[in-house]
Amino acid sequence: MAAWLVKTEPEVYSIQDLKRDKRTRWDLVRNYQARNFLRAMKVGESVVVYHSNSPGAVGAVGIGVVVKEAYPDPSQFDRRSEYFDEKATPETPRWFSPEIAFQRAFPRLVPLDEIASMKEFKSHQLVTRGNRLSVLPLTEVQLRAIERAAD
DNA sequence: GCCAACGTTGGC
DNA sequence: GCCAACGTTGGC
Numbered sequence: 212m213a214a215w216l217v218k219t220e221p222e223v224y225s226i227q228d229l230k231r232d233k234r235t236r237w238d239l240v241r242n243y244q245a246r247n248f249l250r251a252m253k254v255g256e257s258v259v260v261y262h263s264n265s266p267g268a269v270g271a272v273g274i275g276v277v278v279k280e281a282y283p284d285p286s287q288f289d290r291r292s293e294y295f296d297e298k299a300t301p302e303t304p305r306w307f308s309p310e311i312a313f314q315r316a317f318p319r320l321v322p323l324d325e326i327a328s329m330k331e332f333k334s335h336q337l338v339t340r341g342n343r344l345s346v347l348p349l350t351e352v353q354l355r356a357i358e359r360a361a362d
Numbered sequence: 363g364c365c366a367a368c369g370t371t372g373g374c
Numbered sequence: 375g376c377c378a379a380c381g382t383t384g385g386c
Contacts, residue, residue, distance in 0.1 A: 218384090242383095244371075264384055323385080339366040343383045 212256055214354040216337060218263040218345040226260050226273040226316050234312040237250035238284045238292050241306060245346040250281045252309045270322040271357050279310035307312055331356040
């Protein structure tokens with residue numbers, strides 16, 4: 212089974228927000244490569260939640276699980292949304308969202324530089340230069356390495 | 363705020 | 375299809 216890592220800015224939506232909501236639609240992603248990864252997520256797969264753009268607190272913060280496979284992201288059809296996409300129609304949607312349920316918050320943040328130092332992440336997209344994708348695939352081994360570091 | 367990386371757009 | 379301009383991401 213594959214695993215995943217999703218980035219979120221904690222000021223926008225944090226692991227604590229996910230804990231409160233119990234589950235959420237992982238929406239508003241507007242990058243084709245990330246979109247393709249979202250569409251590849253299968254129910255039951257684990258998702259590492261990662262806080263980006265968070266001064267002094269960049270890194271992995273918890274684990275979620277895919278509870279619903281991707282379906283068209285409603286915001287692309289909403290004219291009032293800044294994520295409205297005029298080229299998307301219900302017949303030919305462009306952007307997709309799975310739903311992710313909270314599983315656990317790590318007892319401590321696993322910082323990016325610590326992940327970068329793990330042998331399992333040597334040359335992984337998260338730690339190589341130009342890591343801008345907000346959804347990334349992980350191997351089971353990488354998932355376990357992050358979980359191990361968190362406890 | 364700065365800057366590197368890189369995706370997207372649009373003219374040709 | 376090429377490529378310059380521009381916008382966004384994300385670490386620091």
